[in-house]
Amino acid sequence: MNIPFPARAALAIAVACALPACDRGPAPASTTATTPTATATGNPPAASAGPAADPALLKQAQTLFKPIPEKAPDPAGNPVTPEKIALGKMLYFDGRLSSSGVISCNSCHNLGMGGIDGVPTSIGHGFQKGPRNAPTVYNAVFNIAQFWDGRAEDLKAQAKGPVQAAVEMNNKPEAVETVLNSMPGYVAAFKGAFPGEAKPVSFDNMAKAIEAFEATLITPGAPFDKFLQGDDRALSADQQAGLKLFIDKGCSACHAGVNLGGQAYFPFGVIHKPADDVRPIGDMGRFKVTQAKTDEYVFRAAPLRNVAVTAPYFHSGKVWKLQDAVTIMGDAQLGATLTPAEAEKIHLFLHALTAPMPQVAYPQLPERDDRTPTPPGY
Ligand code: HEC
Numbered sequence: 001m002n003i004p005f006p007a008r009a010a011l012a013i014a015v016a017c018a019l020p021a022c023d024r025g026p027a028p029a030s031t032t033a034t035t036p037t038a039t040a041t042g043n044p045p046a047a048s049a050g051p052a053a054d055p056a057l058l059k060q061a062q063t064l065f066k067p068i069p070e071k072a073p074d075p076a077g078n079p080v081t082p083e084k085i086a087l088g089k090m091l092y093f094d095g096r097l098s099s100s101g102v103i104s105c106n107s108c109h110n111l112g113m114g115g116i117d118g119v120p121t122s123i124g125h126g127f128q129k130g131p132r133n134a135p136t137v138y139n140a141v142f143n144i145a146q147f148w149d150g151r152a153e154d155l156k157a158q159a160k161g162p163v164q165a166a167v168e169m170n171n172k173p174e175a176v177e178t179v180l181n182s183m184p185g186y187v188a189a190f191k192g193a194f195p196g197e198a199k200p201v202s203f204d205n206m207a208k209a210i211e212a213f214e215a216t217l218i219t220p221g222a223p224f225d226k227f228l229q230g231d232d233r234a235l236s237a238d239q240q241a242g243l244k245l246f247i248d249k250g251c252s253a254c255h256a257g258v259n260l261g262g263q264a265y266f267p268f269g270v271i272h273k274p275a276d277d278v279r280p281i282g283d284m285g286r287f288k289v290t291q292a293k294t295d296e297y298v299f300r301a302a303p304l305r306n307v308a309v310t311a312p313y314f315h316s317g318k319v320w321k322l323q324d325a326v327t328i329m330g331d332a333q334l335g336a337t338l339t340p341a342e343a344e345k346i347h348l349f350l351h352a353l354t355a356p357m358p359q360v361a362y363p364q365l366p367e368r369d370d371r372t373p374t375p376p377g378y
C-alpha cells in the first residue's frame with residue numbers, strides 16, 4: 001500500500017489542529033460530562049456496567065470507531081485456510097526458525113501476555129537489547145502497515161523481518177528453509193497448506209502461513225465493542241466521561257477506526273517535544289523509511305486495543321503507567337494539560353478496550369530428523 005507519507009503527516013496535523021483542542025488550553029470544565037457517579041460495586045459483571053449513555057455520545061462514537069469483527073477479512077493475496085492457519089501457528093511457536101534454535105515469535109509476542117514481552121525494548125539473539133518496544137500482535141491485522149514506523153506493508157512482509165534481524169532471530173532465509181525441509185512433519189504441513197505448488201516449503205510461504213495465523217489473533221467483545229454495537233450501558237459512567245474527553249480533547253483525531261490507531265502517521269511531539277528518554281533522539285521514526293525531512297520523529301499512531309495490558313508504552317517502552325502515557329500524549333500531541341481527574345477518566349475509558357483473549361492451544365511441533373541442522377555453539 002502506498003501512502004504519500006509526508007502528505008499524510010501534514011494532513012494529519014491539519015486534521016488534528018482543525019480540532020478546537022489545538023488552539024485552546026485545558027478545556028473548560030463544562031465540556032466534561034457530569035454523568036451520574038458509577039455504581040460499579042454491586043453491578044453484575046454482565047454487559048451492563050453503567051448508566052445509559054447519552055445517545056449523542058453513542059452516535060458520535062459509532063461514527064469515529066468500529067467494533068472488532070468476529071472474523072478478520074483474509075489478508076490481501078493470501079486466502080486463509082485451516083491448513084495454513086495450523087501451519088502458521090506451529091511456525092509462530094517454533095524457536096527453530098531462529099539461528100539459536102530457541103527464539104520464537106512467541107518469545108517477544110507472548111500470546112498469554114497480551115501479545116507482548118512486557119519489557120521496554122525486546123531481548124533477542126544473544127540477549128541483545130533491541131531498539132524498540134514490541135507492539136502486540138493481537139489485532140495487528142487491522143493496522144494499515146506494520147511496525148512503529150509502518151515500514152512493512154502487511155503481516156507477511158513483516159514476518160520476514162524478525163527472522164532475519166540480527167538483534168531478533170538472526171537467521172537466513174536459506175537456513176530456515178533447510179531446517180523446515182529436514183522435518184517430514186513440516187514438509188507435509190507445507191504441502192497441505194500450499195497444495196499444488198512446485199516448492200511449498202519456502203521462506204515466502206512461511207511468512208504467508210504466519211500471516212494467516214496472525215489474522216486469527218483478534219479480540220472482539222471488549223466493553224467498548226458492546227457499546228459500539230448499541231449496548232448503551234456497556235461503559236461505566238467514568239468510562240463514558242473518558243470517551244467524551246477522548247473525543248473532545250482530540251485524541252480521536254489520530255486514534256480512530258477499528259484499532260483506535262494504527263491507520264496513519266504523525267509526529268510524536270506535534271505541539272511539545274516529549275522528554276528525551278520517552279522519545280530518544282537517535283530514533284527518528286519514519287524518517288529512516290522515507291528520508292523526508294517532514295518525517296523526522298513521525299510514527300504510526302499506536303493502535304490502542306488492549307492497551308491496558310500492553311505496558312510499557314511508546315516505541316521507547318519508557319513509560320510504565322497508562323495514566324502517564326495519557327498525560328504525555330495530551331501535552332505532546334495536543335498541547336492540552338489534562339488534569340489528573342481527566343487523565344484518570346481517559347485511562348478508565350482505555351480499560352474498556354480490553355477484551356477477552358482468544359484461547360490458543362499450544363501446537364505440537366514437528367520432531368527433528370537426523371538431517372535437521374544442530375543449533376550452533378554446542
Ligand atoms: C526479539 C523479539 C522479537 C521477536 C523474536 C519477534 N518480534 Fe515481532 N516485533 C518486535 C519488536 C521490537 C517490534 C517493533 C519493531 C519496530 O517497530 O521497529 C515488533 C513488531 C512486530 C509486529 C508489528 C505490530 C505492529 O503493530 O506494528 C508484528 C505483527 C510482529 N512483530 C510479529 C512477529 C512475528 C510473526 C514474529 C516471528 C516470525 C516476531 N514478530 C518475532 C520484537 C520481536
Ligand code: HEC
Pocket residue numbers: 016148246249250251252253254255265266267268270299300301302303304307310312313314315316325326329330333334346
Ligand atoms: C497527532 C496525533 C495524536 C494525537 C492527537 C494523540 N495521539 Fe496518542 N499516539 C500518537 C502517536 C504517533 C503515538 C506513537 C508514539 C510513539 O512513537 O511511541 C501515540 C501513542 C499513544 C499511546 C501509547 C500506546 C502504546 O502502545 O505504547 C497512548 C496510550 C496514546 N497514544 C493515547 C492517546 C491519548 C489518550 C490521546 C489524547 C489525550 C492521544 N493519544 C492523542 C498520535 C497521537
